[in-house]
Amino acid sequence: MAKSALLKSSIGKKYWMALTGLFLCLFLVGHLAGNLQLLFGTQLQFNEYALFMTTNPAVKILSYVTYISILFHAIDGILLTIQNKKARPIGYAKNNAGANSAWASRNMAVLGTLILIFIATHMVNFWAKMHFTTMPLQKITVEAQPGATQDFYLTSGWGQDKFIPVQSVDGENIVLDGRDFYYTKPLKVKFAEGYKDLHTITIEFFKDPKWGLAFTIFYVFSMAVLAFHLLHGFNSAFQSLGANNPKYTPAIKVFGKGFAIIVPLLFAIIPLYIHFFK
Amino acid sequence: MNLTLKIWRQKNAQDKGQLVDYKISDVSPDMSFLEMLDVLNDGLVEKGDEPVAFDHDCREGICGMCSLYINGEAHGPDRGVTTCQLHMRMFKDGDTIFIEPFRAKAFPVIKDLVVDRSAFDRIQHAGGFISVNTSGNTQDANAIPIPKHDADRAFDAATCIGCGACVATCKNSSAMLFVSAKVSQFALLPQGKVEAAERVLNMVEQMDHEGFGNCTNTGACEIECPKGISLENIARMNREYFKASIK
Numbered sequence: 001m002a003k004s005a006l007l008k009s010s011i012g013k014k015y016w017m018a019l020t021g022l023f024l025c026l027f028l029v030g031h032l033a034g035n036l037q038l039l040f041g042t043q044l045q046f047n048e049y050a051l052f053m054t055t056n057p058a059v060k061i062l063s064y065v066t067y068i069s070i071l072f073h074a075i076d077g078i079l080l081t082i083q084n085k086k087a088r089p090i091g092y093a094k095n096n097a098g099a100n101s102a103w104a105s106r107n108m109a110v111l112g113t114l115i116l117i118f119i120a121t122h123m124v125n126f127w128a129k130m131h132f133t134t135m136p137l138q139k140i141t142v143e144a145q146p147g148a149t150q151d152f153y154l155t156s157g158w159g160q161d162k163f164i165p166v167q168s169v170d171g172e173n174i175v176l177d178g179r180d181f182y183y184t185k186p187l188k189v190k191f192a193e194g195y196k197d198l199h200t201i202t203i204e205f206f207k208d209p210k211w212g213l214a215f216t217i218f219y220v221f222s223m224a225v226l227a228f229h230l231l232h233g234f235n236s237a238f239q240s241l242g243a244n245n246p247k248y249t250p251a252i253k254v255f256g257k258g259f260a261i262i263v264p265l266l267f268a269i270i271p272l273y274i275h276f277f278k
Numbered sequence: 279m280n281l282t283l284k285i286w287r288q289k290n291a292q293d294k295g296q297l298v299d300y301k302i303s304d305v306s307p308d309m310s311f312l313e314m315l316d317v318l319n320d321g322l323v324e325k326g327d328e329p330v331a332f333d334h335d336c337r338e339g340i341c342g343m344c345s346l347y348i349n350g351e352a353h354g355p356d357r358g359v360t361t362c363q364l365h366m367r368m369f370k371d372g373d374t375i376f377i378e379p380f381r382a383k384a385f386p387v388i389k390d391l392v393v394d395r396s397a398f399d400r401i402q403h404a405g406g407f408i409s410v411n412t413s414g415n416t417q418d419a420n421a422i423p424i425p426k427h428d429a430d431r432a433f434d435a436a437t438c439i440g441c442g443a444c445v446a447t448c449k450n451s452s453a454m455l456f457v458s459a460k461v462s463q464f465a466l467l468p469q470g471k472v473e474a475a476e477r478v479l480n481m482v483e484q485m486d487h488e489g490f491g492n493c494t495n496t497g498a499c500e501i502e503c504p505k506g507i508s509l510e511n512i513a514r515m516n517r518e519y520f521k522a523s524i525k
Contacts, residue, residue, distance in 0.1 A: 005479060005482075005483075005519070005522075005523040006520075006523050006524075009482055009483065009486055009519075010452075010454075010482065010485070010486050010490075010491075010492040010493070011482055011515070011516055011519045011520075012519075012523070013492060014492065014493065014516070015516075015520065080492045080494075083450075083491060083492055084449070084450035084451070084452075084491035084492055084494070086383065086489070086491075087382060087383050087384070087450055087451035087452070087489055087490055087491030088381050088382055088383060088450075088451045088491070089383055090381055091381060092347055092350065092376075092378055092381055093284070093286075093297055093376055093378060094284075094349060094350040094376035094378070095347075095350045096349060096350025096351050096355075097350070097449065097498065099350070099351055099355070099501075100351065100447060100496075100497070100498040100501035100502050101449070101496035101497055101498040101501070102496070102497075105494065105495065105496035105497065106449050106496055108494060232495070232496075235495075236494070236495040239495045239509065239512065239513050239516075240493075240495065240516060241516065242513045242514065242516035242517030242520060243513065244509060244510045244512075244513030244514075245510070245513075246510075
């Protein structure tokens with residue numbers, strides 16, 4: 001019995017919901033930090049980051065843990081919800097649930113389903129494009145000679161080692177998107193695969209003349225859903241893991257509320273800013 | 279007070295059952311809710327109708343027999359009381375009051391408002407006890423030093439009367455507040471520590487087996503519990519269960 005207890009029992013399932021949920025909260029922080037570069041970073045910086053996120057081996061491991069966590073959290077959640085529905089085959093004619101519990105806490109399955117739909121569409125819109133399609137590459141305009149410019153693509157090796165994606169320029173100062181480089185000897189030509197221009201894809205997505213506003217509304221709505229899910233989920237995870245104590249629970253609750261509001265809010269600002277001000 | 283009562287009537291476990299409307303007049307605000315039902319039943323008996331069946335025993339809030347889901351809340355709208363301690367002054371003249379049985383797959387309706395809560399007994403049998411020698415040389419429990427804090431927590435948990443309001447209230451029909459109270463009252467005391475691991479594993483297994491739902495930490499049980507059993511007990515049970523599972 002004890003062997004299956006951590007997987008099959010009601011309490012075991014709750015541990016997994018809590019652990020995967022908290023891991024996904026960490027993921028949200030990382031994802032948000034990356035996304036905020038759309039507001040505070042340059043195009044180059046964002047595309048560099050996107051490349052790093054799709055190629056770095058440590059990130060790869062983390063991303064698989066994230067996919068598994070999302071799937072496990074969703075499947076476990078569905079199983080729990082089905083069991084919970086079965087536990088009361090005949091409902092009440094009148095149920096004043098609002099008198100004793102918060103709306104979000106009673107609607108985690110609905111909120112979670114909406115988030116899952118959002119994740120699916122979000123991955124189709126950006127993740128799948130980044131991973132599986134040939135995307136436009138980021139072009140950098142370089143001033144090769146006074147008054148004459150030329151377009152280049154940055155390569156994935158840029159900034160790390162040998163090759164710099166610029167046609168030979170006679171030992172002059174080159175301006176790359178705000179960064180200054182000075183070369184003392186002629187450089188070799190290297191047109192490599194270049195950075196996928198996720199930055200432009202993202203801007204165009206939310207500025208799409210036909211669908212941009214709808215996408216923006218959908219993304220902001222989904223972040224509101226996420227906020228409600230977190231409002232219950234963050235603190236609930238600690239309770240499920242057995243962390244409930246008069247000493248530190250009030251602090252966890254305050255932190256959880258702040259997390260649930262601030263993180264989705266910052267996420268939501270990004271499409272709003274792009275759509276209306278970019 | 280004049281009231282309209284919408285009461286769940288069900289002949290037996292097999293019957294489909296339905297809400298039936300009753301008008302009742304001259305209800306005193308000082309009556310308890312069960313006294314009001316007594317008056318209703320007197321009237322029904324006089325008319326030759328079948329009285330409404332409902333559970334009750336001590337009528338002073340300690341036996342855990344009375345139940346009822348009144349206007350959408352277990353033991354009605356008041357806090358920290360059982361139905362027998364609920365008074366009609368909580369309602370207004372002309373109110374319509376829904377009176378339903380506690381609903382859960384694990385609490386099947388026997389008749390009208392009476393449900394079978396013996397699932398709780400079976401959970402208790404699975405581990406809600408300590409094994410002591412009662413042959414005459416039993417150690418005086420007070421001879422064992424116990425920190426006041428622990429003793430208070432254990433006693434708080436032990437005030438659970440097993441009425442089932444937590445299950446009735448929970449959107450998932452989860453029995454975790456009840457089970458965690460029964461686990462906690464022993465887990466906190468030296469006498470209970472001996473069998474702590476088996477207890478929590480067996481009680482949770484029985485709880486799952488009875489068909490109760492899973493806790494989603496809505497906290498509704500804690501609010502509706504007539505004895506104010508805290509959610510901290512569920513967290514404690516979760517810790518105890520983890521400790522026992524990895525042993």
